[in-house]
Amino acid sequence: AAPAVAGLQAMQHAAEQGDTEGVATRLLAVATSLRSMQATLDRMGEKCDPYVYYARVRLLMSGWRGNPALPQACAPPPR
Numbered sequence: 001a002a003p004a005v006a007g008l009q010a011m012q013h014a015a016e017q018g019d020t021e022g023v024a025t026r027l028l029a030v031a032t033s034l035r036s037m038q039a040t041l042d043r044m045g046e047k048c049d050p051y052v053y054y055a056r057v058r059l060l061m062s063g064w065r066g067n068p069a070l071p072q073a074c075a076p077p078p079r
Helices: 002-016 020-042 050-061
Strands: none
Touching (some): 002 020
16 A cells, blocks of 8 residues: 555656656556555455454454444544
């Protein structure tokens, strides 16, 4: 994920400079990074115990809204 984030920052800089070729190059790098990340996540079933995935990993990957693993003290105040 780090190369994708770094690529986004570089892509934004290229866009600010009007460098369309740079934007396209960085966008391709971000897409490649995301495909690599997805390939790694697809292999999780090879070594990850189903209980560990369900009880720990899945919660972190699902985001924080409504996540029971998020301590109440860290939750944003209700609107």
